[in-house]
Amino acid sequence: MRSITALLASIVLVAPRLAASDAAAYGEQQREILVAIEEIEAREGPYSAALGDELARLIVLYLENEEHALALVAIERALQVARANKGLYSLEQVPLMKLRLESEEALGNHEAVWSLEQELLKLARRHPDDPESVPVLKYVADRQKEVLARVVGSNEIPPQVILGCYYDLWATNLGKHCPRAGSRATVVQGMLADAERNYADAIAVLLRNEAYASEELRELEMELVRGAQLIHEEYEHKGNRGITGTRTKNEVPVPLVPWRPAAEAIEPWRSRMAPIMALADWELPYGSAGTPEARFLEPGEPRDARFRAPYYRGRQSLRRLFAYSVAAGSASAARASAIVAIADWDLLFSNNGLAAEGYALAHDMLVQGGAGPAAIESLFMPALPVMLPSFEPNPLAPDETRPATGYIDASFAITKYGRARDVEIRAAENATNAARAGLIGLLRENRFRPRLADGRVADARPIVVRYYLYD
Structure with missing residues (x-):
């Protein structure tokens, strides 16, 4: 069978010239492919790997002509063949599942799209040590963040809000009768938590593979930082106040986890938070104990605010990014830049003294590493x-x-x-x-x-x- 990766590549290759075939040519190509499929099935059986090439051609033909309903039939057939030859839970079927999702989306079948996203996540989580699961987790997380951006940027209520039961803080009715109205802040909190869970799962896969130099690892951590920044910008920076009437880094109007005691031990928050909590306690190959940067990197985190407050959640990712740069053997300039990024974050949250300490530490790293004035000025001047x-x-x-x-x-x-x-x-x-x-x-x-x-x-x-x- 033609590999699913090759199938997807063929679709990418034709994408720039997608144009509806004329009716006669389209019909002729369709008949030719269907005849070839029938011949292979008669000769080798309905699940022959040799069907891959012809199914690939058929899917491309339907997608070129925006025949999404027919494409779905062909994609489902290709999935059957793929699973028969590669196994029910092989990651090789992921490109086909994505095509299926995108065709369902083009037809406006929101419930089918939602279900396919959940299927992709379940499949990826069956492969916690396989780097090939990382793009799958990121793909769904990116889609979740795109929906979240629509919620934050307008009064729109995308279908995913109802399908995911995001108006319900505890999602007690998921899959049953979800509320169709409620707090926008609750929606933002839940949708962001689901996306960040998937980013965190992807990070954990790369850490298990010790991919400390991976650019993808850095991008995933920055997605967690951006999530913390979104909550900070939306509910703190714009003038909202904490429940005591003051604005602090520990107490925020809309935390990343509900204020209820031990919320992270109650579903759905337990599942959402487990990967985040695991990352926070991950044993990295670099420890700051006994180094000049130890006090700056590990100033302590209040137990109740550690996973709720955007400040601490963002700083956890930025600290890991520094550890990755050390583990990957990065030059002193890269390490100093990572320290500066943490100090910038501290300053953004008015932790002025710690920020000043971080900037001084980064400067000293550059000097000790032999950096010239130009390198120092590029960061600080x-x-x-x-x-x-x-x-x-x-x-x-x-x-x-x-x-x-x-x-x-x-x-x-x-x-x-x-x-x-x-x-x-x-x-x-x-x-x-x-x-x-x-x-x-x-x-x-x-x-x-x-x-x-x-x-x-x-x-x-x-x-x-x-x-x-x-x-």
């Missing part, structure tokens, strides 16, 4: 100040993909705690008053990576940036 969070696109950076219609030159000083002060508009071209006010607000409301003086954070002299405007 760049021409364009680094706006936090540093892992997201810098709003001050020009957009090279489109022409600017105007600009605003603004000067401001960055304090040692990353705040902009003495903000002034120096010059502007084709800029409205609203655009000027928007830039001032952007600078004052966000934080920046502080500048260094003699290797330590310090209040800096004013700098001038040019902020471009676009239609």
